[in-house]
Amino acid sequence: MVGYNVSGIPHWEYLDSKGESKGKLIGNLPPEVLQANAAALSGEQGSNRSLPYVREEGLASPVQDPSLGGNESSTLPRDHS
Numbered sequence: 001m002v003g004y005n006v007s008g009i010p011h012w013e014y015l016d017s018k019g020e021s022k023g024k025l026i027g028n029l030p031p032e033v034l035q036a037n038a039a040a041l042s043g044e045q046g047s048n049r050s051l052p053y054v055r056e057e058g059l060a061s062p063v064q065d066p067s068l069g070g071n072e073s074s075t076l077p078r079d080h081s
Contacts, residue, residue, distance in 0.1 A: 014041055014051055023054025 012025045014037055022041060025033070033053045040051050 012037075014054070016041065023051045025053060025055055029053075 009026060010028060012029065014022045014024065016022050037051045037053055
């Protein structure tokens with residue numbers, strides 16, 4: 001970020017004509033990636049085509065905060081005993 005004199009990291013969110021997310025990318029990207037995604041989204045490469053460059057996100061398990069109660073374990077995350 002210092003090299004580009006910015007206070008954030010670029011985040012590209014691709015939306016269809018209904019405003020629904022079709023994918024996202026994060027970081028400094030070459031023009032070819034942006035152009036390929038734009039072409040796919042606009043239908044130039046066929047209808048209903050998925051974006052060639054997107055970031056996939058998996059499911060995450062919920063995190064429980066022990067300070068909120070309900071967690072019977074007193075083991076700390078780094079406690080190896």
